Amino acid sequence: MTDEEVLAEFRAAEALLEGHFILSSGRRSANYLQCARVLMNAERAGKLARALAQKLPRELRAEIDLVVSPAMGGIIIGHEMGRALDVDAIFLERPEGTFELRRGFDIAEGQKVLLVEDVVTTGLSSRQAMDAVRDAGGVVLAEAALVDRSAGEADLGVPFYPLVSLNFPVYDPADVPPELAAIPAVKPGSRKI
Template identity: 75%
Template sequence: MTDDDVLAEFRAAGALLEGHFILSSGLHSPRYLQCARVLMDPERASRLASALAARIPRELRSQIGIVVSPAMGGVIIGHEMGRALGVEAIFVERPTGRFELRRGFRLNEGQKVLLVEDVVTTGLSSREAMQAVAEAGGEVIAAASLIDRSAGAADMGVPFFPLVALNVPSYDPAELPPELAAIPAEKPGSRKHVLSAAEGAA
């Protein structure tokens, strides 16, 4: 699956958005890829996961014992990656601000883990999830995501395999270009919240 093929899947799902968006990292961007929409079709999710699994070298793929993904965004693609790789898939949550395993999920000591995200922007949440995996006894040997918004700049600390890398500009809220600052900012996600241009730049 080429980069154009992947983006065509997002467009077909109405998941490639244009406007003014606040990313989970706090950075602002004129484009947003809504992975929840592209993954709502199980067949499309399966296609994307199979293509992503194929990006991981066979030798490394054979070592993966389990997939771990951060909730919420990584849960669906993590589950589909588990299916594509023939291993179990679990997720970490942060009910108190730090990622942790809950719901009876456990890792065996030294178990080899593939960390799977939907979108990586800075890699910070991925590294936090990796810390939770390490504390639970697992070893992250690689990371994967549908989208790498950093265009290769994110430091994951392990081999990283995105399905597509995008060079989409993102800005600190104090350094917005005028044309972006003039548009009300929207924070996509489970709760719809639109900020005024003044709030978005605050």
């Protein structure tokens, strides 16, 4: 899929939002991608996952034993990536603020993992999720995400394969432009700051 075809899927699902948004990093933006909306249609979610899987080098796809995603945002795309790659998919949760495996999920020592996210902005939650995978004995081979919002700045420490890269401006809360500051800020994501 081309970038424009991916964005067309977001627009069709009314998942490309405009306003004043508080991102999970605490930073602000006039644009927000509500991946839950684009993934709520199973056919569309599968189509996006298959396109994302095709972004991965063939040699990498052959090495992946398991897909791991951080909850909440990564669960659906992670599940669909597991289907596209024909491997199991599990997710991490953070009931106390730190990612952990629950629900009987485990990672075998040395198991080769693809981390899958919906959106990467700073890469912080991805790095925290990778730490949890490594602590459980897994080897993180790479990360894949529907959207890279980091402008190529996210340092994940592993190869990174986004389906689309978007460079919407983001601002520190103290440096929000006046036109954005005039709009009430909302927190559309699933995570508390």
